[in-house]
Amino acid sequence: MLEDRDVETMFGYPGGAVIPIYDEIRDSSIRHVLVRHEQCAAHAADGYARATGKTGVCLSTSGPGATNMVTGIATAYADSIPMLALTGQVGSKVLGSEAFQEVDAYSLMMSVTKHNFRVTDVKRLPHAIDEAWQIAASGRPGPVHVDLPVDQINAQIDEAMTNEHFGIKKPWEDVSGIPDAVRLIKECQKPVIFAGGGAVGAGASDEVKRLSQMIGAPIVTPLMGIGIVPSADPLNMGALGMHGRMCAMEAFQNSDLIIAVGTKFSDRTYSPHTEPSKKCRVIQIDIDATQFGKSNRTSVDIKCDAKKALGLLIDALGGETRHDPWTRQVKEWKKRCTCNYDYYTSPIVPQKVMKELNSFFDEDTIITTDVGQNQMWAMHFLDVKRPRQLLSSGSFGTMGFGLPAAIGAKAARPDCKVATVVGDGGLQMVVQELATAVAEKLPVVVVLLNNGWLGMVKQWQKLFWDKRYSETELGDDPDFCMIAQAYKAKGIHVERAGEVHDALKEAFDCGETCVVDIKCDPEEDALPMLPPNPALAPVKGRCKF
Template sequence: MKLSGAQITIETLIEQGTKFVFGYPGGQVINLYDAIYEADDRIHHVLTAHEQGASHAADGYARSSGGVGVVIATSGPGATNLVTGIATAYLDSVPLVAITGNVPNSLIGRDSFQEVDITGITIPVTKHNFFVKRIEDLADTIRHAFQIAKSGRPGPVLIDIPKDVQIAEYEYTKMPVVEKEEQRKPKTHKLEKLSKMIKESQRPFIYVGGGALVADATQEIEQLANVMDAPIGSTLMGLSSVYHNNPRFLGMVGMHGHYASSKSLSEADLLIVIGARFSDRATGDVNKYGNRTKIVHIDIDRAEVDKNIIVDLGIGGDVKEALQELLPMLETKSNVEWQKRIEALKQEESQQFERTVSLDTLNPYTLITEVQKYTTPDMPIATDVGQHQMWVAQYYQFNKPRTFITSGGLGTMGFGMGAAIGSALATGKKTVLFTGDGSFGMNMNELSTLSKLQAPVVIIIMNNGVLGMVRQWQNLFFDKHFSQTNLSGMPDYQKLADAFGIPSYHITNMDELHKNIEKAMHTNGPVLVDCLIDKDEMVLPMLPPGGSFDDIITEMEEN
């Protein structure tokens, strides 16, 4: 069947299982949008307010569904507006296919209207990208992009399609959904070496990252912890890969990680790292990290092994397969003294919490725990980036994989609105977005998308009138020089919500929280909840810049 390049593009997306496409039309993709119009009974397009919002929505859709997110933008500024979203997906290993239009081949390189070398621009933040010169290559290029995006360590792929390729006609034949590329198996002799190290260890610690979620390795990790008699800690991106109600799970490790989790890692004699990449926010001072322990790193991306931290044993391959092969090699063991030490650290953490967190005032902890009373384990919880993100990571209890939707590697303020919309569409579930007034201001234009879709997103704004995380650093390390972190001139969020036809609540104290949060959580469609919190609330514990786990700040001294 002969079709135009634009029609081939949309038919191939449908062929590869795409149900939702996010995007924004323009001159160099108008043919693609005409093809979408013709196929609107088979593929749903979501028009966002801005291309960046579309890229984050496609990202959130992929994170929640485990599939490939798809976003479309026109040439020039449309394409460049995708870059932050593409980079966000790249740093967090999210499978994304970004399709951009470009000027006709005959005009490439002539500084034509809205021409930009988007493939050149995105080389550093994509797994691969394609410039499709010939319509003969179009369908197979799209299929290859899907395969690359979801194979091995997932990531974004960009396809740039000139206007003349979209207009030209060529024969289209439907093909099956592409399978992931086969990965090399973990080496058995290395797993045997690991089993020996586990047998000899007395203080083992399991440290999981986002790769554990990608591999769907929750069950294997929990089995490993039980056999080894080991606690489990997580990176920010690994949250929800191990359930919070698992008694072995100590929470997040790193700059704002849980005290017991970070201290246990630092005191372990064997650290097994599963699908994590030793980010600087997780390690602190790399020269002191793990210098009292043997480190084993299991990761599908062999380039990560020995990149940031030199390890004693690196095992390449799918982590689920590696653990499935490892488990039969092990005998169940008991580390009595280690468990006593962990219980002592948990008790210290509990005492710190009691000294620093009030249960009687409206604050991040009371807000998050009150919201969780009205959620279910399968609801996606999205965040923007900043203090509110760390509070959610610390206090919200995730008990199902792929329910924590956040920007980790790039730390993208403004990520949350689009991501929450994508997550709600992917799951069909009510989705909660925790955001700060600073982050919310980045992409509040997507309220129009939310209103139009009537997507069931509950927006919880932790409104402290400042850029909280930057202010916290200014407070602790810059002699209270609060330079440009006061957010004067922000709108009345209830009036803003009303302008978009979205119901809203304003909460200033615990009575209003108890009175209104249940109403908000039971609202059909979108709702906005503006919660005032103290500008001097801090995220603790905290590793100081360049510090190690020996330098954890757990409490602030009284002035």
């Protein structure tokens, strides 16, 4: 059934309850990537899905195998990533008897999946797989879990049944607000397009750019929306939010109309520090009606796929509705939003690493990030050229995401150069996956910003907790190059700024998995930073504006 749905790759880790499936994998056309930890099977399937837009597939055994996958599944759920998560289960006749490696995975997964199935009758297996596959990718995408008791996996089934298809209810649409949306656009003077992960997922890049050009509106994004239009686009203000760009915040705060496309007004982007005046109105386009109303403003809500809705809106506008003074103003803000750095300091500043990484960042490059300061520097300074090029854990903020997601992206797009930007804290959570990259011949470049601290937590303690550093210094970090070599990967030490470019070039050119261990300044903060307490002033650092 997975082959019939054109599944080419799946990620997993075997155990007793899923041996029957693994036995069949030997004779299938599907490539199985053996990870070293089940959490990373889910992260790799997630990276595969983010890089392609296809549904990622992961598989684990029962009990601890299933529980280990929960974090990766929750990460995908928080960012609306399509995934099919398969778990083995003890035999259906001993469910609830505290059998060996039994856990109620069905209940456990409910809060982090779109839907769940438990197959206690093999005749229901085709129904579960078919519906799960459709549900994962329909409407607002997300992971779907199928729990598979071992006796049902071993049971016989009429093969004709596996060709049956079962319909699911298609998401309902309501585009009746299009005329009101057109009216708001023609009445406003300072429109802003706020485009998130839903716009990327819907493939609405061209429509977002076209609408921006038609009405002269700047584009701001949350982390998940980066790449919806190229970073270099003069109307792309960049990321908004706690660590966003000052020009994005200026444009957003001064707007009188927000056109929100596939974004959920998260607390990390939409806060008392960033929100415009109460007179600002909202057009919200989303396939998920639960997202409406989160802006707490007068809003025209359009429940529809983002690509389709924007197409209808563009057609209804009928031509350009220019806001030239506003367009000139936001372009000036972007021009002034620059930062001064001495790129040849010692220790190395992470901004220097991002600057050099940009010289290797072409259309055929995919970069994943881990979570923390490394993620924010990548968000600010990488020159992203297209959707699905910068992959990062947004809503769940999962440390350890970067490396396995890069492996999944490389499996999905073997033609692309794939790198991951990580910190020394996050890398050590999943460092064993270097073995996966090597053994599976999925070479990735690990750009390690090594500062010896849990940097983002330290930064909070520094700025808001009177420098009372508690359990954030990692102490005696290992020699990461020696670890890489132990896993039969390549390792390169970088201690001087002048070495960064050549080290990255060697890593990308070597054709093997490579850890570039770059010693970075532990006192460099990811700025600007909007504090969680609205009463506190933003920390702007060295930003001119």
